[in-house]
Amino acid sequence: MAVKTPRGTIFGFLAPAVITLAVVGIVPLLYAFYTSLHFFNLTKLKNVRFIWFENYASVLTDPVFWEAMGRTFAMLLIALPLQIAIGLGIALILHAPGLGFLRLLTRLSLVLPMATTYAVVGLLGQVMFNLKFGVVNQLIGFLGIAPVNWIGDPFNAFAMIIFWDVWQWTPFVALVLLAGLTTVPSEVEEAAHLETKSWWTVLRHVQLPFLMPGLVAVLILRTADTLKLFDMVFTLTRGGPGSSTELISLMIQRVGFRAFDQGVASAQAIILLIITIILAQFYIKAFYKEV
Amino acid sequence: MKFRTCVSTLALTAGLTLGAAQASEWTLEKAAAPYAGTTVDVVFLLRPGYEAAEAMLPEFEAQTGIKVNIVKHPYENALGQQVRDFVANGDFDIALIDLVWIGNFAENDWIVPVSKFTSNPDLADPELDMDDFFPLVLNAFGGWNGEIYGLPFDNYSGLLFYNSCMLEEAGFDGPPETWAELKDVYGPALTKDGKYAFALQSKRNETQSADSFARMLWPFGGSFLDENFRSNLLSEESQAGLKFRQDLMQYMPEGIVSYDHAEAVNAFAQGDVAMITEWSAFYSSLKNPETSKVVDCMKIAPEPKGPAGRKPALGGFSLAVASQADENEQAAAWLFIQWVTSKANAREYLERGGVPARQSVYEMDGVAEAYDFVPALVESWQDGVPEFRPRFAEWPEITEIVQEWGTKMMLGEVTTEEGAKILGERMEAVLEEAGYYSGDKPLAQ
Numbered sequence: 001m002a003v004k005t006p007r008g009t010i011f012g013f014l015a016p017a018v019i020t021l022a023v024v025g026i027v028p029l030l031y032a033f034y035t036s037l038h039f040f041n042l043t044k045l046k047n048v049r050f051i052w053f054e055n056y057a058s059v060l061t062d063p064v065f066w067e068a069m070g071r072t073f074a075m076l077l078i079a080l081p082l083q084i085a086i087g088l089g090i091a092l093i094l095h096a097p098g099l100g101f102l103r104l105l106t107r108l109s110l111v112l113p114m115a116t117t118y119a120v121v122g123l124l125g126q127v128m129f130n131l132k133f134g135v136v137n138q139l140i141g142f143l144g145i146a147p148v149n150w151i152g153d154p155f156n157a158f159a160m161i162i163f164w165d166v167w168q169w170t171p172f173v174a175l176v177l178l179a180g181l182t183t184v185p186s187e188v189e190e191a192a193h194l195e196t197k198s199w200w201t202v203l204r205h206v207q208l209p210f211l212m213p214g215l216v217a218v219l220i221l222r223t224a225d226t227l228k229l230f231d232m233v234f235t236l237t238r239g240g241p242g243s244s245t246e247l248i249s250l251m252i253q254r255v256g257f258r259a260f261d262q263g264v265a266s267a268q269a270i271i272l273l274i275i276t277i278i279l280a281q282f283y284i285k286a287f288y289k290e291v
Numbered sequence: 292m293k294f295r296t297c298v299s300t301l302a303l304t305a306g307l308t309l310g311a312a313q314a315s316e317w318t319l320e321k322a323a324a325p326y327a328g329t330t331v332d333v334v335f336l337l338r339p340g341y342e343a344a345e346a347m348l349p350e351f352e353a354q355t356g357i358k359v360n361i362v363k364h365p366y367e368n369a370l371g372q373q374v375r376d377f378v379a380n381g382d383f384d385i386a387l388i389d390l391v392w393i394g395n396f397a398e399n400d401w402i403v404p405v406s407k408f409t410s411n412p413d414l415a416d417p418e419l420d421m422d423d424f425f426p427l428v429l430n431a432f433g434g435w436n437g438e439i440y441g442l443p444f445d446n447y448s449g450l451l452f453y454n455s456c457m458l459e460e461a462g463f464d465g466p467p468e469t470w471a472e473l474k475d476v477y478g479p480a481l482t483k484d485g486k487y488a489f490a491l492q493s494k495r496n497e498t499q500s501a502d503s504f505a506r507m508l509w510p511f512g513g514s515f516l517d518e519n520f521r522s523n524l525l526s527e528e529s530q531a532g533l534k535f536r537q538d539l540m541q542y543m544p545e546g547i548v549s550y551d552h553a554e555a556v557n558a559f560a561q562g563d564v565a566m567i568t569e570w571s572a573f574y575s576s577l578k579n580p581e582t583s584k585v586v587d588c589m590k591i592a593p594e595p596k597g598p599a600g601r602k603p604a605l606g607g608f609s610l611a612v613a614s615q616a617d618e619n620e621q622a623a624a625w626l627f628i629q630w631v632t633s634k635a636n637a638r639e640y641l642e643r644g645g646v647p648a649r650q651s652v653y654e655m656d657g658v659a660e661a662y663d664f665v666p667a668l669v670e671s672w673q674d675g676v677p678e679f680r681p682r683f684a685e686w687p688e689i690t691e692i693v694q695e696w697g698t699k700m701m702l703g704e705v706t707t708e709e710g711a712k713i714l715g716e717r718m719e720a721v722l723e724e725a726g727y728y729s730g731d732k733p734l735a736q
Contacts, residue, residue, distance in 0.1 A: 042374050042375070042378050043374060043684060043687060044684070044725075045378065045399070046399075064695070131544075132561075132563070149545045151549050152545060152546015152547070152548060152549035153546060154702060157549075238494070238495065238496065240494065240495040240548065240549060240698065241495065241546070241698065241702065242495065242548065242698040242699050242701075242702045242704060243495075243695060243699070254691060255691075257371045258370075258371065258687065259687055259688045259691045260371075260687060260688075261688070
């Protein structure tokens with residue numbers, strides 16, 4: 001007969017985690033929700049007042065908010081497929097037999113971009129893509145190409161933040177997918193290779209089912225990361241030129257800490273959170289299946 | 292009657308003698324003695340004027356025993372850092388106030404009027420001489436609603452820095468007198484072979500509002516607001532200025548909307564740009580052979596005139612005592628502010644790379660000769676517009692709108708009319724919410 005664990009013991013073990021989660025995650029969230037229901041400007045604290053959902057109404061009807069949201073999703077829709085495609089390619093190459101030391105070296109070097117702080121990536125971008133002194137323009141100059149205005153042109157600046165995001169996070173996707181590939185039973189994979197010479201067939205019908213859990217994790221994590229991407233873009237372009245790289249997180253920071261309107265910024269953040277949760281649920285329902 | 296006159300004369304003489312005695316007796320060491328060991332916290336920017344003050348600081352600390360703890364921030368972070376600190380009743384004892392923050396800080400009671408200290412003979416240096424500050428600078432940087440809160444510390448006026456070698460090579464023997472001349476005559480002649488006639492720093496931050504947008508409004512007779520606090524950006528004059536900026540862009544480097552001060556100053560320092568309109572504060576970096584290739588060619592003139600006159604950019608900072616500091620800290624903070632902005636220290640501050648707002652220092656022998664920006668600076672501080680950027684509490688919100696739509700105009704995403712219309716509507720919405728149109732707040736900027 002199983003011994004029943006006393007309730008106190010259960011609570012004792014669970015409490016530290018629950019309390020930490022509540023203090024670190026839930027309390028600030030509740031405070032943000034509280035703030036979002038108020039006129040709450042740090043420079044006008046004498047006028048703080050409860051205004052129901054006015055901040056939400058103003059955010060949802062603000063074209064600038066939707067432009068920033070559109071830019072963020074455009075970035076997500078371009079960067080994420082690139083990361084998955086290139087990451088899968090790298091994972092498949094590293095999964096192939098016979099690479100030995102080169103595989104180890106590649107795996108190690110894949111960690112480097114991920115380990116680089118976002119803000120440092122942005123500063124690297126500023127230095128490397130500087131119109132006049134940047135190494136990139138110097139390199140393309142050797143090929144006879146005129147210097148490109150990477151940071152000062154709206155289109156180029158947007159392309160550049162996508163480039164740096166892909167550079168930094170493709171290795172993460174590659175390592176997750178590589179881990180997924182190692183879970184494919186070797187006898188199944190060998191049998192598949194005996195059946196067909198098409199790598200696509202093997203990938204589609206044998207390897208992909210094992211990759212799905214990792215892929216869903218990648219989708220959720222990278223979507224959440226892109227929606228809240230801030231440091232790299234802030235240090236690289238500060239949202240400019242104009243609004244061309246002002247992603248939603250930069251906009252929230254600008255409203256909250258440069259215009260000091262904490263009420264509106266909180267409403268924007270809550271709306272972003274809701275969108276992120278909906279997307280995560282969608283990914284899980286649409287893609288996730290137990291192998 | 293005779294007796295009364297005699298008593299009055301005696302009293303007056305006694306008062307003057309006492310005052311004179313007090314004046315001669317007042318020393319910084321004595322005034323600071325009760326506050327020795329006090330630490331005051333202040334935000335400094337990463338700019339030459341602050342390095343100058345920091346280099347002078349050991350002398351103050353040795354004389355007073357007061358420790359000044361400097362927290363350094365780039366300009367962009369300085370306001371946020373201070374607002375959060377004051378809201379949270381934090382550590383800063385001195386507020387560093389850009390002229391456009393003064394309304395905000397004063398209306399929130401985060402700073403103390405200087406009268407609290409100037410009326411205290413133990414703390415007020417008899418040599419303080421408030422009249423020695425350039426009146427425009429004192430009122431614009433440190434004053435709000437008829438009250439002086441801060442003393443001008445890091446003081447700027449927009450100046451035209453020009454590369455006389457490039458101009459001479461192109462056949463000019465002096466800088467342009469007017470904006471129109473700069474665009475129509477100097478622009479085409481100096482923009483060639485990868486070099487540009489002019490760079491107008493226009494990055495989307497306060498630089499866009501102050502250095503780019505406002506700089507083109509005022510000389511053309513435009514302004515942000517009319518006398519009723521309604522948007523004046525669609526007026527003929529404002530539009531003329533904004534359209535002029537668009538036209539002038541053909542003589543500026545590509546990507547000028549991503550140029551902040553550093554990029555504009557650097558482009559000039561490398562000899563890639565013939566002229567820039569920049570703050571006087573950058574004089575020391577442009578005169579330094581380690582950071583500038585154009586030391587010998589660099590000359591300075593007042594900003595060009597527009598149809599409405601010169602109206603140069605006006606910017607700068609004052610230091611004020613924070614109300615959140617306790618009494619001892621307030622006294623120590625005041626002594627530091629008074630000392631660092633004093634007449635006696637103005638020359639040293641200037642020699643170390645700062646730009647003081649004391650009139651007397653610019654009249655000293657050798658100063659105008661040694662610092663060639665002085666005549667232009669003094670002239671600019673006579674012609675400046677205090678409300679170059681409105682100084683009311685709503686400016687942090689309004690500047691964000693100006694930055695966004697000003698940049699969109701420059702990028703050609705909207706016309707100057709479309710941009711000004713939306714900008715004006717949004718600006719008025721902020722002012723309406725603040726209570727200017729309902730009469731809750733006086734129309735002060």
